[in-house]
Amino acid sequence: MRKYLKRYRANDAIIGFLYILPYVACWSIFLAYPVGYGFYLSLFCWDPLRGSQFVGFTNYQRLLFDPRFINAILVSLKFVVMTVPLVIFFGALMAFGLWYLRHYKKIVSISQALFFIPYTLSVSVIAITWRWLLDRNVGFFQYYMSQIGLPVLLVDPSLALPTIAFVTTWWIAGYRMLIFQAALEDIPVEVVEAAIIDGASFRVLVMKIFFPLLKPAMTFAIIFTIVMAFQMFGQVFLMTEGGPGRSTELLALYIYRSAFDYLDLGRAAAAGFILGILVLSVSLVWIKKGMKSALQ
Amino acid sequence: MFRKIWLLFSVAVLSMGIAVMGWGKEPIKIVMRTLWHEADARAAEMIINLFNNTHDDIQVELIQGGWAEYNLQLKLSVLAGNPPHIGTLLPEKIVELKDYLIPIDASPIGNLLRFAEFDLADLRPLAMELVQVDGHLYGIPIDNNVMGVYYNKDIFRAAGLDPDRPPQTLGEFLTAAEAIKAAGFAAWHPDSDGLPRKLRRAWYILFWQLGGELFDENYTRATFNNSKGLLALRFLVDTFGAFGFNERGANGVTQFGAGLLGMMGGGNWYYLQFVNVPFDWGIMAMPSFFGPAYTRISGSVFVIPRQPPGTPPEVYEAIMKVISFFITNSHIWTMYGGHITAYTPALQHPDLIASDYWQRGGKFLAEALQKGLGRYEIVHPKGSELEDVIQTYIDLAIKGTITPEEALARAEKECNRILQGP
Numbered sequence: 183m184r185k186y187l188k189r190y191r192a193n194d195a196i197i198g199f200l201y202i203l204p205y206v207a208c209w210s211i212f213l214a215y216p217v218g219y220g221f222y223l224s225l226f227c228w229d230p231l232r233g234s235q236f237v238g239f240t241n242y243q244r245l246l247f248d249p250r251f252i253n254a255i256l257v258s259l260k261f262v263v264m265t266v267p268l269v270i271f272f273g274a275l276m277a278f279g280l281w282y283l284r285h286y287k288k289i290v291s292i293s294q295a296l297f298f299i300p301y302t303l304s305v306s307v308i309a310i311t312w313r314w315l316l317d318r319n320v321g322f323f324q325y326y327m328s329q330i331g332l333p334v335l336l337v338d339p340s341l342a343l344p345t346i347a348f349v350t351t352w353w354i355a356g357y358r359m360l361i362f363q364a365a366l367e368d369i370p371v372e373v374v375e376a377a378i379i380d381g382a383s384f385r386v387l388v389m390k391i392f393f394p395l396l397k398p399a400m401t402f403a404i405i406f407t408i409v410m411a412f413q414m415f416g417q418v419f420l421m422t423e424g425g426p427g428r429s430t431e432l433l434a435l436y437i438y439r440s441a442f443d444y445l446d447l448g449r450a451a452a453a454g455f456i457l458g459i460l461v462l463s464v465s466l467v468w469i470k471k472g473m474k475s476a477l478q
Numbered sequence: 479m480f481r482k483i484w485l486l487f488s489v490a491v492l493s494m495g496i497a498v499m500g501w502g503k504e505p506i507k508i509v510m511r512t513l514w515h516e517a518d519a520r521a522a523e524m525i526i527n528l529f530n531n532t533h534d535d536i537q538v539e540l541i542q543g544g545w546a547e548y549n550l551q552l553k554l555s556v557l558a559g560n561p562p563h564i565g566t567l568l569p570e571k572i573v574e575l576k577d578y579l580i581p582i583d584a585s586p587i588g589n590l591l592r593f594a595e596f597d598l599a600d601l602r603p604l605a606m607e608l609v610q611v612d613g614h615l616y617g618i619p620i621d622n623n624v625m626g627v628y629y630n631k632d633i634f635r636a637a638g639l640d641p642d643r644p645p646q647t648l649g650e651f652l653t654a655a656e657a658i659k660a661a662g663f664a665a666w667h668p669d670s671d672g673l674p675r676k677l678r679r680a681w682y683i684l685f686w687q688l689g690g691e692l693f694d695e696n697y698t699r700a701t702f703n704n705s706k707g708l709l710a711l712r713f714l715v716d717t718f719g720a721f722g723f724n725e726r727g728a729n730g731v732t733q734f735g736a737g738l739l740g741m742m743g744g745g746n747w748y749y750l751q752f753v754n755v756p757f758d759w760g761i762m763a764m765p766s767f768f769g770p771a772y773t774r775i776s777g778s779v780f781v782i783p784r785q786p787p788g789t790p791p792e793v794y795e796a797i798m799k800v801i802s803f804f805i806t807n808s809h810i811w812t813m814y815g816g817h818i819t820a821y822t823p824a825l826q827h828p829d830l831i832a833s834d835y836w837q838r839g840g841k842f843l844a845e846a847l848q849k850g851l852g853r854y855e856i857v858h859p860k861g862s863e864l865e866d867v868i869q870t871y872i873d874l875a876i877k878g879t880i881t882p883e884e885a886l887a888r889a890e891k892e893c894n895r896i897l898q899g900p
Contacts, residue, residue: 230557231556231557231577231578232577249892250892317729317732318725318727318728318729319728319729319732319733319736320729320732320736334726334727336727337726337727337877338877339874339877339879423673423674425674425870425873426674426873426874426877426879427870427871427873427874427877427879428870439866441550442546442547442550443862443863443866444860444862444863445549445550445553445574
């Protein structure tokens with residue numbers, strides 16, 4: 183009997199492994215290997231023709247002394263701090279609004295489609311459209327803003343990054359809305375109705391019912407948005423090219439320039455690896471926090 | 479029987495004849511990959527189509543575009559052993575990529591110039607300046623692109639200025655700009671769409687005209703943080719400030735195309751963008767703001783990326799045939815692409831002389847080149863990074879975020895760090 187069980191378990195493990203084999207293979211080829219190779223590359227002064235030279239952690243050391251890299255990290259952090267709350271707030275606001283109007287099916291369907299449409303557009307379409315809308319000379323929005331004395335958003339170094347954060351929010355908040363909507367639908371209506379009958383105020387409803395029950399969805403949406411914000415590239419590349427000055431040069435743009443403009447792949451790989459660690463650390467902190475509160 | 483043998487014999491002889499004469503032989507395929515993407519791409523297509531239609535033994539496959547990552551792609555294609563036969567580079571980038579190129583005068587099959595159907599002496603000396611590195615020829619210059627000034631003749635008339643006599647000196651320029659401003663138009667944009675790299679070029683021009691040099695001879699340190707650099711930058715800042723010739727962040731191309739801008743600095747390639755606008759306009763050479771009327775130039779150079787070992791000699795010969803055809807027909811390149819051909823005999827081609835581009839003012843840009851008034855930007859393996867640094871601070875100074883003094887000091891410090899290491 184024991185022998186049989188042992189054999190059964192071994193077979194089970196093999197079958198289990200075979201099931202996940204395609205995923206493991208893809209993961210190894212498309213993720214583990216590139217990440218590993220990226221790290222390997224970051225330890226070299228890349229020059230394959232004359233022979234790349236092993237330089238250890240010199241590329242990392244150089245980055246720490248590079249004010250441009252430090253600036254890129256700070257700009258990225260600022261962008262994350264600006265974008266994540268905005269996206270989560272507007273995503274949640276739209277979801278709550280639609281939940282409140284859930285009995286008006288037509289309104290909900292039309293609003294849902296309207297809020298979600300921006301997310302279906304590619305980053306190039308978004309960035310180029312907004313760049314033109316905010317153009318100094320021919321921008322539709324910029325024209326009216328200038329009429330009331332507002333500054334040129336993409337030309338002002340202190341306003342360019344918040345503007346891009348706003349555009350990003352407009353682009354991706356619709357998807358977060360769907361996440362929150364799905365989570366709201368899982369909340370039993372009876373619980374909410376019972377709370378209302380018991381005289382719960384709006385604040386109590388939100389803080390004691392909605393917020394705790396939405397925490398897993400919120401954690402997912404926050405992590406997802408943080409990762410996306412750290413990796414953001416298309417908007418700044420197409421809208422401002424990192425300017426004015428370097429006020430919108432995000433880390434991803436810095437990496438792109440190091441690799442493709444300056445052909446310094448070693449430095450770009452090192453910066454990419456640091457970005458990876460940064461994203462991973464922030465995500466892990468949030469996951470841990472989310473799990474802790476879910477267990478509570 | 480005898481008849482059959484005779485017939486077979488005849489067929490065999492005929493087949494051998496065909497084989498010997500090369501009938502039915504596959505043409506040599508040459509892949510040309512360029513970074514051109516606008517009017518120049520269309521002009522290249524015209525010349526290559528002409529070549530393909532007139533040559534049965536060689537056929538060119540033209541792959542164009544991909545400006546942003548072109549240099550890296552060229553490098554990687556050499557490493558992968560699958561490079562195009564012909565590539566194009568900016569002349570300033572040859573020093574950066576020469577290890578990936580075949581020296582034309584010292585190729586695996588010797589000096590390829592023996593196959594050239596043009597005389598090297600017919601190529602403009604200014605265009606030849608950067609293609610010779612370490613005593614070897616790494617490219618054949620196709621052209622120089624030049625920065626000049628586009629001016630709206632209708633606005634000139636409205637401002638009481640002579641549209642056939644655009645300003646040539648600082649005094650004339652300021653008078654014209656003030657008159658245009660008084661007539662209710664934006665007077666001047668120093669470089670086209672006003673992107674940071676364009677404003678950097680505009681600053682270079684003023685700085686060069688003042689006799690400045692960006693770096694010392696061996697590129698060990700920046701040499702622009704001085705009174706000349708400052709004067710040039712202040713002039714540029716004042717264009718959008720004290721002089722009020724335009725507004726910060728303005729896009730000169732949009733303004734000029736809409737007939738709202740009197741004068742716009744810009745590369746020759748904008749010609750085709752404006753050719754159909756409903757007003758009268760012309761092109762002039764860069765005025766003398768502070769001294770010799772230097773302007774910024776760049777260009778395109780044909781290069782041969784390192785070919786895999788065992789590439790047959792006839793391929794190299796075919797490459798040179800294609801390059802020669804392009805060079806000797808480069809009047810088409812100038813007429814439709816706007817860049818001033820480096821092959822000086824082509825500048826005398828009657829079609830080019832009669833063309834709208836030439837008459838509108840393209841000839842003045844060519845004259846400036848002939849006078850040696852063109853200056854290349856930074857020629858250094860870290861040139862792209864140095865340029866990025868300079869443009870960042872020039873841009874901030876123009877936007878009014880930092881002072882011109884601060885901009886130059888910060889740019890100098892960062893450039894020196896790049897040149898000397900951390």
